[in-house]
Amino acid sequence: MERHGQKVVLITGCSSGIGLRIAVMLAEDEKQRYHVIATMRDLKRKDNLVKAAGDLYSKTLFVAELDVCSDESVKQCINSIKDRHIDILISNAGIGLVGPVESIPMDEMNNVFETNFYGSVRLIKEVMPDMKNRRAGRIIVISSVMGLQGVAFNEVYAASKFALEGFCEGLAAQLLSFNVTLSMLEPGPVHTEFELKMIQGMKEKEWPSVDPDTVNYFRNFYLPGAVDIFEILGQTPDHIAKRTMSVIEASNPHFHNLTNPLYSPILALKYADETGCLSVQAFYCMLFTLRPLMNVGMPVLKYLTFGFMRKWRISPN
Numbered sequence: 001m002e003r004h005g006q007k008v009v010l011i012t013g014c015s016s017g018i019g020l021r022i023a024v025m026l027a028e029d030e031k032q033r034y035h036v037i038a039t040m041r042d043l044k045r046k047d048n049l050v051k052a053a054g055d056l057y058s059k060t061l062f063v064a065e066l067d068v069c070s071d072e073s074v075k076q077c078i079n080s081i082k083d084r085h086i087d088i089l090i091s092n093a094g095i096g097l098v099g100p101v102e103s104i105p106m107d108e109m110n111n112v113f114e115t116n117f118y119g120s121v122r123l124i125k126e127v128m129p130d131m132k133n134r135r136a137g138r139i140i141v142i143s144s145v146m147g148l149q150g151v152a153f154n155e156v157y158a159a160s161k162f163a164l165e166g167f168c169e170g171l172a173a174q175l176l177s178f179n180v181t182l183s184m185l186e187p188g189p190v191h192t193e194f195e196l197k198m199i200q201g202m203k204e205k206e207w208p209s210v211d212p213d214t215v216n217y218f219r220n221f222y223l224p225g226a227v228d229i230f231e232i233l234g235q236t237p238d239h240i241a242k243r244t245m246s247v248i249e250a251s252n253p254h255f256h257n258l259t260n261p262l263y264s265p266i267l268a269l270k271y272a273d274e275t276g277c278l279s280v281q282a283f284y285c286m287l288f289t290l291r292p293l294m295n296v297g298m299p300v301l302k303y304l305t306f307g308f309m310r311k312w313r314i315s316p317n
């Protein structure tokens, strides 16, 4: 297990999607600068990662078990690393949740917070003291554009990422005095299993506890719009992995890192009006009153962004 002179990188949620691509891209580094510990909660799901890593498996890429929802699992994994030494922590594991709030049981909401918010907090808490002691380290958290802007029918997911943004913004300032940097990556839609897991079954689902107007908005306005947005604006996991690499390599990494420039105007709108009315009204119009216009606008946007050249796919590899 070669580690001499290499930076030790620990990544969570590497069984698929963004985590898998970040792990492989770092392991493939030509100068072999990284010793990658790619973790996942269920080692039975390691095949895609091992296949994508090819010859690099057990050379620059190693697989370990880590469930971000379990104190014991996090401790066990970190304790198994030589001297508990981690140079770069990438907190990526996360789950989505979409649907009318009235229909979501509290334990499902808790599960989203337990994974997306407390999962990252648990990990950072375990790794940060050693980084502070060594006066060196880099923490990267995969948040979401929904950690900066709430989106209808994604309220609980957005709340979990907003919580993470707030937690990390406070910590980032404190950690700077220990020479540890903390950066957020805020992707828009990315073609991974994530969208499948979220949207799967939604069309057929019954909503007995939700009023018919909300069900109609969700099923006939939101869902088709979300599918269009994923198709037209979606980035690949590779794109997010490259951006993560550039944050790792930056001498002064930014705190916010929006991966999709098409979302910058939405955030500009939000910060331009401190009452918040502008952005709430804009989202209302986009979802409900301007939906027919969006139906025309989406193909135009697809053309303008060369989306017609992209083949839509769920792409863990």
Ligand SMILES: NC(=O)c1ccc[n+]([C@@H]2O[C@H](COP(=O)([O-])OP(=O)(O)OC[C@H]3O[C@@H](n4cnc5c(N)ncnc54)[C@H](OP(=O)(O)O)[C@@H]3O)[C@@H](O)[C@H]2O)c1
Binding pocket: 012, 013, 014, 015, 016, 017, 018, 019, 040, 041, 042, 045, 066, 067, 068, 069, 092, 093, 094, 095, 096, 115, 119, 142, 143, 144, 145, 186, 187, 188, 189, 190, 191, 192, 193, 194, 195, 197
């Ligand atoms: N895809 C998007 O559109 C998008 C957009 C913005 C931000 N993000 C964020 O990007 C991150 C990665 O998502 P992705 O798109 O790559 O989706 P993905 O392919 O579904 O990957 C999510 C990963 O998280 C893992 N995970 C879930 N619960 C876990 C737990 N308790 N402990 C450890 N690992 C756990 C999953 O493992 P299993 O295989 O065991 O389920 C999987 O490896 C998430 O934080 C997500 O919020 C995604």
